[in-house]
Amino acid sequence: MDANVSIAESFSVSPRVTEAVEQNDGAANSGAGSMTDEGALPILKTRKRFGPDEDLLLIKEVNWILSYRKGRNNVMNAWKGIADRLNKLRTFNMESVNNKSCQNRFNTLLARHRVKEAESARASGVDEDYIELRGLMDDIMSDFDEWASKKQNIKDKNALEEEAKDCAGAVVRDSAMQRLKEQREADARRPGEKEQDGSDSQLDSTAQSSSKDTPTKSRHAILASLVPLLESSVQQAQGIQEVLREEIKLRHRQDKEMLAVRKREREEEFEDRRAQRNQDFQFRQAQMEAETRRIRLMISMLGQQTVVRNNYNDNEEEKTTGM
Known part of the structure; x- marks a missing residue:
């Protein structure tokens, strides 16, 4: 009996998995009377927030798709594809998620990982x-x-x-x-320097014509x-x-x-x-392996003891019959 207990302890199951199994078993037992031949009952997805198991499935999808590399026009479509695949998984024990919730959860996990929360969580004991x-x-x-x-x-x-x-x-x-x-x-x-008193009309006309040409020449210069x-x-x-x-x-x-x-x-x-x-x-x-060998040895010893005990009982019966 002790050997069987030790083997069961060596294959310990996480509480999350045990809880999920119990929920599914309870749902199956409650609906056993109404079960038809068309198919089994669907798995109940009752979680409303991401847990460690859901985080692992999400990160596996992101690691495969690399949705953040898809560009501004296609990034949300990539996250929508991830959300659709997660919702179809039987092991994704969570209510329906969308592209925005998956993206926000990934950003949260990335930020936590940067501040070394993974180190402290691992030090406290994780699976x-x-x-x-x-x-x-x-x-x-x-x-x-x-x-x-x-x-x-x-x-x-x-x-x-x-x-x-x-x-x-x-x-x-x-x-x-x-x-x-x-x-x-x-x-x-320039015009003030060229002004002269007593100039005739010809000089005035020449000055006027030259002054008209000044802006164009100035622009060219x-x-x-x-x-x-x-x-x-x-x-x-x-x-x-x-x-x-x-x-x-x-x-x-x-x-x-x-x-x-x-x-x-x-x-x-x-x-x-x-x-x-x-x-x-x-x-x-x-x-x-050592525990398995010990159990086999105990079984062998018990078998030998049983054989010896049976032989002893047979001899006692023969003696009693002979008397």
Whole structure:
């Protein structure tokens, strides 16, 4: 009897699974009288919030689909597909979920994993399902960080290019306005310098004709003077863009190296955990084999004792009969 109890204890079942089995058994027993030949009763899904088992199923789907990589127009459709598949699973013991609830739960799990809540939960004692969930979260977080880094690099690159264009345009506009202001001041001083007392009508008409031509000539002079300024401004803007482009490349390389280091650290940690799990499994398996051998030995000893007892009883009966 003790041996059977020890074997049952070695195959202990988590309380969540026991509760789910009892609920399903109760539902089956209550509906046994109304059961028809058309099929079995559906499994009751009574949970209203995500539990550890539901979290594991959700993370498995996300790890397979990688819904956050689908882009702005397709990301919610990807989450809807995940929600539909979860609702169809018989092992998903929860009321119907939608794309938004799945996305929010994933964000919550990712945030918890980042603040090391998984470490404290594991230290307090968890089952194999939670260890598997943590390993999947490590892989997803590594891929999510890599995707977010690439997205941020593209965003930063576009912002810096726009800033460089705005800076170059501002330089050109300021230079042009300053040159135009100086040219207008020079044009305003020029008529006063050319005025002379006692000039005849021919000189007046000539002055008037020359004054009429002054704005056009001034515009041409301004445009001619702005050409080298524009060329230098364009070269300066190109130089700024080149510097910013090199800075973006350097930052991208640094982020890539950092992600590679973090990914390598997570892989090493995952390998250590897997080795520890294998060691624990082998230890439990050895314990079960030793317990099995002990039970077989006890059964063999009981069988031998039974044979000896039967022989003894037969001898006693023969002696009694002979007397």
